[in-house]
Structures are given as C-alpha cells and as structure tokens.
Amino acid sequence: MNTIKLTPKETGAMWIFSGTLCLILVLTGTTALIKQYNRKNIAGRWNMIFIHKQGHYTTNIKAHTQRILFTQNDETVTGTGENQDDHEKAFPHKMKCKGVVESDVLKATYTLWAQEKETTGIIEVTITGDGKNLMGTFAGTANDAKGTVTGEKLD
DSSP states (O other), X not given: OOOOOOOHHHHHHHHHHHHHHHHHHHHXXXXXXXXXXXXXXXXXXXXXXXEEEEOOOSSSOOEEEEEEEEEEETXXXXXXXXXXXXXXXXXXXXXXXXXEEETTEEEEEEEEEETTEEEEEEEEEEEOTTSSEEEEEEEESGGGOEEEEEEEEOO
C-alpha cells in the first residue's frame, strides 16, 4: 500500500482549505435558517382593500374589497378570492394570485375575472410585525389601474 506523505506546508494548506470550506457551509446554512425564520406566514383568510389612485374608469367606484384565502408553503404563496362589495358589476368577482414572501414582503401576480373579462396585475405589500396587516401597492392591466392595497387578517 502506497502512502502519500505531505510536507508541513501542504498539510497546512489542506487544513486552511478544509476550514474555509466548513466555514462557507456553516454560513450558507445559517443564512438559509435566518431567512426561513424571518419569513412571515400569511396563510389564512384576509380582507384586502384595493384603493384606485390612477386609471381610466367608467364608474365613480374607486375602491373594492376582496376576501382572499392564502395558502403558503415555505416562501410560495397562492390565494383565491371573491369580491365582497355591493357593487359587484363594477368590479371583478373572482381573483387568484401567486407569489413569494421574502422576509416581510409579499410579491405576487394576480388575475381577476368579471363579465367574461380577464385582467392581470401585480401586488407588492409589506407584512406588519404581528403578521395581521398588509400595506402596499398594486398595478393592473384593467384601465391601467394603480393604487394602494391594505389587508387585514381575519383568522
């Protein structure tokens, strides 16, 4: 059996390499754990109020409420919702969204359906420290809509 003998210089280099590799692995694992620990969980029922600040509208209604049920698996979020306002003909009835939670921010795309019309958009909201409120913005393709979004967790 052949044995390789390393010089003290080579042995030192191997220790430095091994130590550096271990340090990188520990830091990577720690960073992943911190991100997972800091990520907010928004699973549950929410009332989300969309306040229209910009857009081309044929109605005087400038806000609508969606009741959305979010599910969350790690950072991936999906949601389905329905309009909760009396003026259902003016705004979409159904909503679906999909996105990610990065720490305390939800970034999602959404699709709304009403009267055989489909519109899409984006939502970016910050989740409060207690995880019970959302606040941010939306932008959609219907009438070039833009505005603010607030949300309140129901359960």
